[in-house]
Amino acid sequence: MLEVHDLTTSYGAVRALSEVSFAAPSGQVTAVLGANGAGKTTLLRTISGLVRPRSGRVLLDDRDLTRTPTEQMAALGLSHVPEGRGVITELTVEENLRLGGLGAGRFRPADLDRVFALFPVLADRRRATAHVLSGGERQMLVIGRALMADPRVLLLDEPSLGLAPRVVAQIFALLRGLVTAEGLTVVLVEQNARSALSIADHGVVLNLGRLVVRAKASVLAADEQLRHAYLGF
Template identity: 60%
Template sequence: MSELLLAVSGLVAGYGAAPVLHEVDLAVEAGTIVAVLGANGAGKSTLLRTISGLVRPAAGTISFDGADLRGVAVEQVVRRGLAHVPEGRGIVEELTVEENLRLGGLWRARDARRDVEEIYELFAPLAGRRRSAGHQLSGGERQLLAIGRALMAKPRLLLLDEPSLGLAPRITAQIMALLRHLRDDTGLAVLLVEQNVRSALSVADRGVVISLGKVVADADAAALRDDADLRHAYLGF
């Protein structure tokens, strides 16, 4: 059995007085990809934001590598080995590609140059754009940069929110292949929120389906693909 890396239990969270998540349970083992699926507004992004410390939970527990994450500052969550790439490809558009990457590893006392070159090996399109400003990049390049910047922190778990949003199918396929490579070759665990259900299930080990803030299914990715009733009811295909 793989090592349990993230354990979420009875999580209640939201914005203001109205909770978005209701008693959510979730587990991610080391070296696995878990896809979080569901309709828009189901609470998927809120789940990632709560795990990474951007939203304070009202109830429940969040344990990462055996330690409680509740109340831990966002920068300390990153230092513990958890990185979050939010929806929208949040990069600093005024900075160059290389400056964005260096920003991602700023707190780590390691050879930044070596770490940046490792990212360029993973993301070949960025290597030729290293001196380009963020606003000069295509949508796909911005997404690669956002992921690369998160990887500069050397996380054990990557929270990735809607990486394929607005991208061409070819770029989406490249990103999914990259996630598979990171899992298989580096042991990185990924908690993936993705509207492109087919793509997500093609790389995921497990899938968790959320509807109206509640977990309605948690199973092997293959089992979710084969469950026609569940797919029709919650996943739209």
């Protein structure tokens, strides 16, 4: 289980997160929702050690990760897929995936086989340079790259942004399948609250850096007032 306790993060004088606490249970999808500027990206960046919190703690299965350097996170079981789908466009699909393994200090052919089995389109294009990929394929590549470290916890930042609904549905169904089949723990940051809640077990809503509510996904999706106030649907 991934837990954050009283997490407060600032950029200089700008406070982006204020005393946020919640748990993301193992083997489940926790959606982190909220408008642009709510603090979602900062939350993921703080969990994965890219920014240091002013105060508070991050625990993974009771181990304190709060001061762990970000480059050690993958080896400890935590992989972060940042927003923006950044890949090295001059390298091939397979080379990009191999970098994901290296980032965790390991490369295992079995991990590559697993990613190719999950994303057959990447297997078909393994020797193509990444710049030929569509947006959806790039999203699959960055998720695949994170999976090369065989994480227990996968943090995803806005994977649906700019993708066609059909592609979003495909990627979300795949994530759900991974969680169900392998017990992966997913923290899914999304502005696309409706889609995220459709595959999530739980949801957390942030507003102006504060946690508004944590509840079962079905409860959030049914709460009309909350949807209108914070979720945009």
